[in-house]
Amino acid sequence: MSVAEAEAKTRAVEGQAGLWSDAFDRLKRNPGAVAGSIVVVLFVIVAVFAPLVAPYDPNEQVGSLAANPEGPSGEHWFGLDEQGRDFFSRVVYGSRLSLLTGVVSVAIGLLFGVALGALAGYLGGWVDTVIMRFMDIMLSIPGLLLAIAIVTATGRGLLPIMLAIGIINVPVFARLLRGSILAQREADYVLAARSLGATGPRLLGVHILPNAIAPVNVQATLAMGTAIIEVAALSFLGLGPADPGFPEWGKMVADNSNRLTVSTHLIFFPGFAIVLSVLGINLIGDGLREAIDPKLRA
Amino acid sequence: MLRYVVRRLVLLVPILIGLSILVFVFVRSLPGGPAIALLGERATQESVEAIERELGLDKPVHEQYLAYAGNLLSGDLGASIQTRRPVVDELKDRFPATIELGFAAMLFAILAGVPLGYVAAKRYQGFLDQSSLVLSLIGISFPIFFLALILKYVFAVKLGWLPSIGRLDVTRTLEHPTGFYTLDALIAGDFPAFMDAVRHLVLPAIALGTIPLAIVARITRAATLDVLSEDYVRTARAKGLAPSVVDRRHVMRNALLPVVTIVGLQTGLLLTGAILTERVFAWPGLGTMIINAISFRDYAVLQGGLVFFALIIVLVNLLVDVSYAFLNPRIRYR
Numbered sequence: 009m010s011v012a013e014a015e016a017k018t019r020a021v022e023g024q025a026g027l028w029s030d031a032f033d034r035l036k037r038n039p040g041a042v043a044g045s046i047v048v049v050l051f052v053i054v055a056v057f058a059p060l061v062a063p064y065d066p067n068e069q070v071g072s073l074a075a076n077p078e079g080p081s082g083e084h085w086f087g088l089d090e091q092g093r094d095f096f097s098r099v100v101y102g103s104r105l106s107l108l109t110g111v112v113s114v115a116i117g118l119l120f121g122v123a124l125g126a127l128a129g130y131l132g133g134w135v136d137t138v139i140m141r142f143m144d145i146m147l148s149i150p151g152l153l154l155a156i157a158i159v160t161a162t163g164r165g166l167l168p169i170m171l172a173i174g175i176i177n178v179p180v181f182a183r184l185l186r187g188s189i190l191a192q193r194e195a196d197y198v199l200a201a202r203s204l205g206a207t208g209p210r211l212l213g214v215h216i217l218p219n220a221i222a223p224v225n226v227q228a229t230l231a232m233g234t235a236i237i238e239v240a241a242l243s244f245l246g247l248g249p250a251d252p253g254f255p256e257w258g259k260m261v262a263d264n265s266n267r268l269t270v271s272t273h274l275i276f277f278p279g280f281a282i283v284l285s286v287l288g289i290n291l292i293g294d295g296l297r298e299a300i301d302p303k304l305r306a
Numbered sequence: 307m308l309r310y311v312v313r314r315l316v317l318l319v320p321i322l323i324g325l326s327i328l329v330f331v332f333v334r335s336l337p338g339g340p341a342i343a344l345l346g347e348r349a350t351q352e353s354v355e356a357i358e359r360e361l362g363l364d365k366p367v368h369e370q371y372l373a374y375a376g377n378l379l380s381g382d383l384g385a386s387i388q389t390r391r392p393v394v395d396e397l398k399d400r401f402p403a404t405i406e407l408g409f410a411a412m413l414f415a416i417l418a419g420v421p422l423g424y425v426a427a428k429r430y431q432g433f434l435d436q437s438s439l440v441l442s443l444i445g446i447s448f449p450i451f452f453l454a455l456i457l458k459y460v461f462a463v464k465l466g467w468l469p470s471i472g473r474l475d476v477t478r479t480l481e482h483p484t485g486f487y488t489l490d491a492l493i494a495g496d497f498p499a500f501m502d503a504v505r506h507l508v509l510p511a512i513a514l515g516t517i518p519l520a521i522v523a524r525i526t527r528a529a530t531l532d533v534l535s536e537d538y539v540r541t542a543r544a545k546g547l548a549p550s551v552v553d554r555r556h557v558m559r560n561a562l563l564p565v566v567t568i569v570g571l572q573t574g575l576l577l578t579g580a581i582l583t584e585r586v587f588a589w590p591g592l593g594t595m596i597i598n599a600i601s602f603r604d605y606a607v608l609q610g611g612l613v614f615f616a617l618i619i620v621l622v623n624l625l626v627d628v629s630y631a632f633l634n635p636r637i638r639y640r
Contacts, residue, residue, distance in 0.1 A: 150574035150575065150577055150578040151578065153615060233447065240449050246597075268455060268459050275452075279456070282449055286447040
C-alpha cells in the first residue's frame, strides 16, 4: 500500500478532508512546488545556521585589500571582496536579512491589508467606499516609488524598509480579500449561519474569513518573493540599511556594479542568490495557487 | 458608454486631489530640507531662514499646499532648487527618454510574449508549454537591475556587440525636436544615427521588458486556453471553418482582450523598473531625475516627478478601463 493510499484510507476513516489538507496533497504532487520548497528550506537552514555554515565572520578581513579582489578558489568559494572579506560568508549572512525582510514586510502588509479588506467587504456602504478609494490611490502609485518615498521620508534603516514594503502590499491584500468576502457574503452557508443567530464578528471571523482567505494566502507567498526583490532594489538605489558593513544581497550587487568588468563574482553570486530564493518562493506560490483552485492552470 | 466614461472622469478628481496631497505631505516629511541640502550641514541659521523665506517654506503647511495646488492647476510645478530651471522643463527633457525606453520595452514584451503564450496554449502541456512556464517564472524572479547588469556584462563588455550606456554615441550630433531620439533621427533623415539610437535602446529595453514579457506570455496563454474551450470555437470548427480561420477570427481576437488590460496595467511596473534600468545604463530619464532629486532634497522636482508618474499611471488605467468597457459591454452596467 502506497503512502497516498494509506493517507486516503485514514482520511476516509476521519470522514472529511478540508480545503487545506486537500490542497497540501495536490501541492505534494506538483514537482515545481516540491523543488521550490526544497530551495526555500535550504535557504532557511542557511539563514538560521549562518554562523555554522559560513566559514568566516562576514565582516572579518581574511585576505588583502585589493582593487581587483581574487575570484572563487578552493579556500574562498565565492572569492574575496575588495576589503578582503570572505564573500561566501557574506552571501550566507545575506540570506538572513533577505528572508527576514521578506517575512516581516509581508506580515505587516497582511495585518493591515486583511483588517481593511475585511472591514470594507463586510461592512460595505461608505466605509467600503472610503477604504477602497484610498486603496485605489495607493495602488495608482507604483510600489517601488512609494517605497522610495517612505524610506526617504523616514530615514534609512531595516525597519523603515520593511515598513515601506509592507505598506505597498496593504492595498493589494485589502482589495483581494474584499472581493473574496463579497463573493462569500451572499453564500448559502452564510445565510444559514445568520439564520442560526450568528452576528457581526463571529459571522465574519468564524464563517466568512476562513473561506475567503485562500487567494490572499497565495498572494502573500508571491509577495514574499517580490519583497525580497524590492528590498534589494532599494539597496541598489542606495536606500538600503544604513550600516555599510551590513551584508545585504542588493547592496552587494550595487556596491560592486562598477567592478562589472573586473570582479564579476562580486555581482553574480549575490545576484543569483536573490534569483534562486525568489524563484523558490514563486514556485511554491504558483503551486499553491493551482492546489487551491485546480481550475486555474495559468 | 458615455455615462461610464463621464463617471470615470469624475472619479478621477478625488483621486488626483488625494494624490497631490499625499505627495505633498511625503515630500515635506523628508528629513533635512532643501535649505540644508543647498547650503550644506554647516549653514548658519540666518542663511537657512533666508532660503526658506525665499522658497515660501516659512508659511503654514496648508498655505504652502494651496499655493502649490493653485500653481499645479495652471501648469506651474515650481523650479528646481538645483538648476533653478522650471520643473516643467526638466520633465519635458526627461520624459521622452523614459517613454522611448518604456515603449521599446513594451514592444519587446508584446512581440515576444504574445506569440510565446499563444503557441504554448496551442501545445498545452507539451514541451514548449512547460518550458515557457518555467522560463516565465524564472523571468519574474530576476531583479531588473541584476538582469540589466548581466545583459550589460555579456553583450556590451564581453561580446562588445552593443553600447553599454547612454542614448546616443557621444561623438554624434543630432537635433532633438521631439526628444525621442529614434524619431529625431528619422526626421533628420540620418539613418546611421537612427541605428545608433536603436542599438543604445536594445539592452535597456530587454532588461526592462523581461518581466512584462513573462506576464504577457502567461496571460496570453491562460486567455487562449480559456477561449479554446468555448462553445463558439467548437461551433466554428463544427461548421467546417479552416483551423487557421478559427484561430484568427475566433480564438486570437477574444484571447487578446485580457492582454490589452495587462499591457495597460504594466505601465506602473515599467515606470518604476525604468528607475533601476536607467541607473544601470546611465539613461537620462525621469528615473534618474527622481533619484537625483531625492539625494538633493529638490522638493519641486521630486513632487513634480512623483505626481507626473502617478498621473500617467492613473490616466493609462482609465484608458484601459474605458477601452475594456468598449470591448466588453457587460462591464458598463455594473
